[in-house]
Amino acid sequence: xxxxxxxxxxxxxxxxxxxxxxxxxxxxxxxxxxxxxxxxxxxxxxxxxxxxxxxxxxxxxxxxxxxxxxxxxxxxxxxxxxxxxxxxxxxxxxxxxxxxxxxxxxxxxxxxxxxxxxxxxxxxxxxxxxxxxxxxxxxxxxxxxxxxxxxxxxxxxxxxxxxxxxxxxxxxxxxxxxxxxxxxxxxxxxxxxxxxxxxx
Amino acid sequence: xxxxxxxxxxxxxxxxxxxxxxxxxxxxxxxxxxxxxxxxxxxxxxxxxxxxxxxxxxxxxxxxxxxxxxxxxxxxxxxxxxxxxxxxxxxxxxxxxxxxxxxxxxxxxxxxxxxxxxxxxxxxxxxxxxxxxxxxxxxxxxxxxxxxxxxxxxxxxxxxxxxxxxxxxxxxxxxxxxxxxxxxxxxxxxxxxxxxxxxx
Amino acid sequence: xxxxxxxxxxxxxxxxxxxxxxxxxxxxxxxxxxxxxxxxxxxxxxxxxxxxxxxxxxxxxxxxxxxxxxxxxxxxxxxxxxxxxxxxxxxxxxxxxxxxxxxxxxxxxxxxxxxxxxxxxxxxxxxxxxxxxxxxxxxxxxxxxxxxxxxxxxxxxxxxxxxxxxxxxxxxxxxxxxxxxxxxxxxxxxxxxxxxxxxx
Amino acid sequence: xxxxxxxxxxxxxxxxxxxxxxxxxxxxxxxxxxxxxxxxxxxxxxxxxxxxxxxxxxxxxxxxxxxxxxxxxxxxxxxxxxxxxxxxxxxxxxxxxxxxxxxxxxxxxxxxxxxxxxxxxxxxxxxxxxxxxxxxxxxxxxxxxxxxxxxxxxxxxxxxxxxxxxxxxxxxxxxxxxxxxxxxxxxxxxxxxxxxxxxx
DNA sequence: TATGAATGAGTATTCATTCAT
DNA sequence: CATGAATGAATACTCATTCAT
Numbered sequence: 001x002x003x004x005x006x007x008x009x010x011x012x013x014x015x016x017x018x019x020x021x022x023x024x025x026x027x028x029x030x031x032x033x034x035x036x037x038x039x040x041x042x043x044x045x046x047x048x049x050x051x052x053x054x055x056x057x058x059x060x061x062x063x064x065x066x067x068x069x070x071x072x073x074x075x076x077x078x079x080x081x082x083x084x085x086x087x088x089x090x091x092x093x094x095x096x097x098x099x100x101x102x103x104x105x106x107x108x109x110x111x112x113x114x115x116x117x118x119x120x121x122x123x124x125x126x127x128x129x130x131x132x133x134x135x136x137x138x139x140x141x142x143x144x145x146x147x148x149x150x151x152x153x154x155x156x157x158x159x160x161x162x163x164x165x166x167x168x169x170x171x172x173x174x175x176x177x178x179x180x181x182x183x184x185x186x187x188x189x190x191x192x193x194x195x196x197x198x199x200x
Numbered sequence: 201x202x203x204x205x206x207x208x209x210x211x212x213x214x215x216x217x218x219x220x221x222x223x224x225x226x227x228x229x230x231x232x233x234x235x236x237x238x239x240x241x242x243x244x245x246x247x248x249x250x251x252x253x254x255x256x257x258x259x260x261x262x263x264x265x266x267x268x269x270x271x272x273x274x275x276x277x278x279x280x281x282x283x284x285x286x287x288x289x290x291x292x293x294x295x296x297x298x299x300x301x302x303x304x305x306x307x308x309x310x311x312x313x314x315x316x317x318x319x320x321x322x323x324x325x326x327x328x329x330x331x332x333x334x335x336x337x338x339x340x341x342x343x344x345x346x347x348x349x350x351x352x353x354x355x356x357x358x359x360x361x362x363x364x365x366x367x368x369x370x371x372x373x374x375x376x377x378x379x380x381x382x383x384x385x386x387x388x389x390x391x392x393x394x395x396x397x398x399x400x
Numbered sequence: 401x402x403x404x405x406x407x408x409x410x411x412x413x414x415x416x417x418x419x420x421x422x423x424x425x426x427x428x429x430x431x432x433x434x435x436x437x438x439x440x441x442x443x444x445x446x447x448x449x450x451x452x453x454x455x456x457x458x459x460x461x462x463x464x465x466x467x468x469x470x471x472x473x474x475x476x477x478x479x480x481x482x483x484x485x486x487x488x489x490x491x492x493x494x495x496x497x498x499x500x501x502x503x504x505x506x507x508x509x510x511x512x513x514x515x516x517x518x519x520x521x522x523x524x525x526x527x528x529x530x531x532x533x534x535x536x537x538x539x540x541x542x543x544x545x546x547x548x549x550x551x552x553x554x555x556x557x558x559x560x561x562x563x564x565x566x567x568x569x570x571x572x573x574x575x576x577x578x579x580x581x582x583x584x585x586x587x588x589x590x591x592x593x594x595x596x597x598x599x600x
Numbered sequence: 601x602x603x604x605x606x607x608x609x610x611x612x613x614x615x616x617x618x619x620x621x622x623x624x625x626x627x628x629x630x631x632x633x634x635x636x637x638x639x640x641x642x643x644x645x646x647x648x649x650x651x652x653x654x655x656x657x658x659x660x661x662x663x664x665x666x667x668x669x670x671x672x673x674x675x676x677x678x679x680x681x682x683x684x685x686x687x688x689x690x691x692x693x694x695x696x697x698x699x700x701x702x703x704x705x706x707x708x709x710x711x712x713x714x715x716x717x718x719x720x721x722x723x724x725x726x727x728x729x730x731x732x733x734x735x736x737x738x739x740x741x742x743x744x745x746x747x748x749x750x751x752x753x754x755x756x757x758x759x760x761x762x763x764x765x766x767x768x769x770x771x772x773x774x775x776x777x778x779x780x781x782x783x784x785x786x787x788x789x790x791x792x793x794x795x796x797x798x799x800x
Numbered sequence: 801t802a803t804g805a806a807t808g809a810g811t812a813t814t815c816a817t818t819c820a821t
Numbered sequence: 822c823a824t825g826a827a828t829g830a831a832t833a834c835t836c837a838t839t840c841a842t
Contacts (some may be wrong), residue, residue, distance in 0.1 A: 006821095012826090018817080032319055034234045038812065048828045059812065098300060115318040122315060158382060161373055162366060162392060164357075169365030172318075173358065185358065192362055193394040237836065248803045250839080259837060412822095434634045438816060448824045450818080459816060515722060518715040519632055522776070530698060558773060558782055562792055565769030566762060573761055576722075585758065592762060596792040608842095612805090638833065648807045650835080659833065 017055050022047045022067045029108035033063055033116050064124065067117070071130045074102050078137060081177040088145030092193065095138065096167055096186050103171055110175045114168070135164045141195070151197050163193050217255050220245045224266045229308035233263055249265055265323065267317070271308040271330045276304050278337060288345030292393065294365055295338065296386050310375045314368070335364045339363050342397070352399045363393050417455050420445045424466045429508035433463055433516050464524065470509040471530045474502050478537060488545030492593065495538060496567055496586050503571055510575045513568070514568070535564045542597070551597050563593050617655050620645045624666045629708035633663055633716050664724065667717070670709040671730045673703045678737060688745030691794065694739065696767055696786050702741070703771055710775045735764045742797070751797050763793050 023045035038059055042049045044050045054061040081094040103110040121127040138160040145151030170189040208297045223245035225234045238259055256262040281294040302311040321327040338360040346352030370389045374382075382388065423445035427436045438459055442449045456462040481494040503510040521527040538560040547552030570589045623645035627636045638659055642649045656662040681694040703710040721727040738760040745751030770789045774782075782788065 007827095016826095032323075037810090050828055051826080053813070054826070118315040119319055122232075122311075145818090155382065155388070156384065158370075158373060158388065159392070162369055162389070165372075166362060166366050166367060166370030169362060169369070170358075172365075173361055188355065189362070192359070192396040194390040238838085239836080242804095249837095250803050251801085253838070254801070429645075432722075437814090442825095442841050449816090451822085454822070515718040518772075519719055522711070522715055554806070555782065555788065558770075558785065559789065559792070561773055562766060562769060562789070565772075566766050569762060569765030569769070570758075572765075573758065588755070588758065589762070592759070592796040596795040609805095616805095636830090649807080649833090653834065654805070788810055 009032065012102075013055075016045075016047070016051070018060070020047065020052055020055055021066050021069055024062050025070070025108045025112060028063060028066065028116065030165035033112075033120070038062075044191075063116075066109075066129065067112060068130065069187060070106065070113065071134070071145070074099070074106075074109075075134065077102050077139075078134075082141070088141055088150040088177055089194070089198075091141045091145075092163075092197075093186075093190055096190055097142065099167060099171060100186050107175055110171065114172050114176065135160050136192070138164055145197075154197065159197065161195070166193060209273045211254055216245075216251070217248065220247065220255055220262070221266045221269055222330055224262050225270065225308045225312060228266065228316065230309040233312075233320070238262075239296070258293075262305075263316075263320075264326065265314065266309075267327065268330060270306065270313065271334070274306075275334065275337075277302050278334075282337060282341070288348070289349040289394070289398075291341045291345075292397075294364075295341065296390055299367060299371065300374065300386050303375055307375055310342075310371065312374055314345055314376065337363055345397075347400070351393060351397050354397065359397065363397070366393060413455075416447070416451070419590055420447065420452055420455055420462070421469055423464045424462050425470065425508045426511060426517065428463060428466065429511040431514060433512075433520070438462075446578075459481060463516075463520075463528065466509075467512065467527065468530060470506065470513065470533070474499070474506075475537075477502050478534075482537060482541070488548070488550040489540055489594070489598075492563075492597075493586075493590055494540065496593075499567060499571060499587050500538075500574065501574055507575055510571065512571050514576065535560045538564055545597075554597065559597065563597070573587045611654075612787040616645075616647070616651070618653055618714055620647065620662070621653055621666050621669060624662050625670070625708045625712060628663060628666065628716065629711035633712075633720070638662075651652065663716075663720075664726070665728065666709075667712065668730065670706065670713065671734070673708075674699070674709075675734065675737075677702050678734075678791055682737060682741070688741055688748070689794070689798075691741045692763075692797075693744075693786075695741065696790055696793075699767060699771060700774065700786050702710070707775055710771065712771050735760050738764050745797075754797060759797065766793060 021043065023041050025034075027041045027044055031040070032034070038049055038052055042052050045052070052062065056065060078095060078098040081098040084089055085091040085094040103113075117127065117131070123129060135157075138155050142151060142154070142156050142160055142163075143158070145157070146153050167189060170185050174185050220241065223241045224236075227241045227244055230236070231240070238249055238252055242252050245252070252262065256265060265379075278295060278298040281298040282291050285291040285294040303313075317327065317331070321331060339356050340361055342351060342354070342356050342363075345384070346353050346356070367389060370385050374385050419562040421573075423441045424436075427441045427444055430436070431440070438440050438449055438452055441462070442452050445452070452462065456465060478495060478498040482491050485491040485494040504515075517527065517531070521531060538554065542551060542554070542556045542560055542563075545554070546553050567589060570585050576587050604625075624641050627641045627644055630636070631640070638649055642652050645652070647785055652662065652667070656665060670717065678695060678698040679699040682691050685691040685694040703713075717727065717731070721731060737758075739756050742751060742754070742756050742763075744761055746753050746756070767789060770785050774785050
């Protein structure tokens with residue numbers, strides 16, 4: 001009993017939180033941050049407006065929470081895949097595949113991530129950090145690869161950022177454009193990047 | 201006489217239009233689309249609020265116009281540079297350099313273009329078109345290069361988009377991040393892309 | 401047994417009631433009627449929000465109850481002192497002293513009484529009554545004094561009200577203004593009033 | 601033309617300001633500060649809600665402005681009457697009469713002044729000042745009278761405050777209680793005070 | 801044409817009150 | 822009895838848009 005924690009209350013709390021976060025993600029993805037209303041989010045979560053404010057301090061707080069949670073989950077999945085990959089080449093593939101996997105399962109989140117992030121990142125330093133932590137994963141891959149000779153020497157931070165944004169762009173084409181001309185662009189992206197960073 | 205009379209009026213019209221568009225771009229870049237107010241834009245343009253509505257139908261219209269105008273000017277410059285380049289390699293360099301040139305001279309515009317575009321492009325099909333027209337220029341370069349054997353065969357549209365977004369990302373790092381670690385990233389970007397598309 | 405059982409319950413009831421009333425008085429005095437929240441009062445009373453509603457029907461009811469209880473206690477003390485005073489002069493002194501005593505011991509209550517009463521009295525006739533019952537005590541003193549020749553004839557109700565408000569004002573200076581220039585203003589007030597009502 | 605100033609615009613501005621202030625005073629007096637809504641005030645002033653915000657920054661600002669304006673007008677009238685009075689006795693009478701006059705003509709204002717002032721004065725130091733400036737007028741009268749021997753020596757500030765509040769109380773009885781038992785209480789009040797401060 | 805005063809629809813947020821546990 | 826999570830009515834304030842001058 002004690003093992004599961006204060007089941008009754010805490011489970012409900014967590015359930016509500018998740019419920020609201022998901023609704024928020026959906027509505028934010030659909031309408032955009034500004035056009036989305038708390039009313040819509042509450043309705044979508046099946047709760048009253050006031051309830052949203054029991055779990056989040058403000059609309060902005062709710063938005064940031066939904067981004068943060070999504071980014072952290074993504075980060076965890078990607079990091080796990082990375083650890084399982086032996087070579088830099090495999091790591092890059094893992095990085096790409098993990099992201100395609102995650103965002104394919106979380107399209108709403110990708111929409112927010114792609115469309116609202118740049119806008120808000122300019123005013124919310126915390127978001128900048130979340131963004132950069134992701135690029136840091138890539139920086140490690142690059143740095144290790146260069147050190148071990150698997151990759152050609154290059155300026156690590158800016159290259160990491162380039163690679164990162166390249167994947168982001170490919171994802172945008174894949175996720176946001178309904179008519180998926182290329183059902184599995186992961187390979188194409190990998191090839192493109194690999195040409196850019198592998199040793200001649 | 202009628203010609204001259206019409207011209208005088210038209211010149212003023214055009215002057216006002218440009219003035220307001222510039223003010224809009226500045227304020228939109230500074231505050232973001234939603235936080236920007238018509239009042240601020242009018243004040244910045246040195247006209248009254250109502251005057252803005254003589255030249256543009258709505259806030260959104262003004263925003264789209266400012267984007268459109270910027271994109272068209274960019275497009276013109278890039279296209280001109282492209283025409284002057286003999287080889288695909290030179291064309292790619294021209295494409296990159298022209299964009300770095302233009303956006304370095306129009307930072308406000310880049311900020312809007314980068315941060316607001318994705319958000320609005322999802323609801324404004326017209327913006328999608330503007331975006332794609334730019335990638336089309338690259339598609340021509342790629343297609344011609346492949347045909348002439350200067351470039352390795354690849355899926356043209358998605359590669360064009362990848363290359364396009366890659367340049368966009370490099371620009372973001374260059375324009376938006378104050379501490380320009382790399383004062384001239386054009387070469388790096390070109391190298392990275394060239395590795396990805398040149399024949400082995 | 402039934403008696404004791406009932407008592408035990410009743411004692412708890414009364415204890416809770418008093419506890420909540422005191423908390424209410426404190427928070428109302430601190431924040432003012434509108435800014436005070438049931439949550440704050442409940443927290444201060446050490447009970448849950450819902451519990452407050454087991455003892456009082458509404459926020460307004462709680463407020464009125466806290467005023468009523470304070471006024472009744474005050475009334476009782478004043479009346480007791482009055483009964484012990486032999487002459488009109490002594491009675492007036494007793495009236496003044498009893499009020500200064502009571503409010504010095506119940507500053508929170510005075511604050512509400514002084515700042516919130518006028519506002520609410522205009523819409524709550526019941527409060528008007530509480531107010532007037534206090535003036536009635538003074539009316540008796542005046543009427544008796546005039547009848548016995550200890551006081552100069554005057555219009556009793558309006559004079560009573562004047563005297564009453566005068567004391568109230570002196571109390572406000574004494575209780576609300578931190579820097580008590582005059583540590584014992586009872587005498588001054590008495591003198592001022594006495595000049596106004598004693599026979600020439 | 602220039603003499604009257606920018607007639608057209610300024611006159612309208614002033615007209616609107618007055619209009620809204622009067623409406624505010626009316627609604628604040630009727631409902632109390634918190635219960636009054638900007639909508640009600642706007643409706644009463646015959647303008648749209650937004651218009652109120654063209655002239656006043658916030659509800660609180662509007663409230664303070666209405667108080668300030670009323671107090672200043674009152675102050676001016678009272679001061680004028682005081683200057684015309686030769687003796688301390690006449691000055692006290694002038695002070696009382698001017699206030700009764702003013703508030704009889706501005707009942708809404710008195711209601712706010714009486715019921716909302718104490719509540720808000722505790723949090724708005726500026727209101728404290730307005731309040732005290734009025735008592736200062738009385739202090740001059742008392743100080744001069746004592747110096748010239750027309751009044752009995754007494755602690756000036758606290759006595760001034762007592763006299764001031766006494767008049768306020770009499771006004772409350774006169775203005776707020778519909779059934780005016782005493783149609784002209786000025787004389788009674790004066791007598792009462794005079795007994796308290798005239799030389800024995 | 802140009803102006804800017806006026807409009808009023810739209811929304812985040814608070815908090816008294818209820819009620820299932 | 823006690824709790825406190827859930828509710829949703831109520832409201833100040835903003836700002837794109839209009840239109841009389």
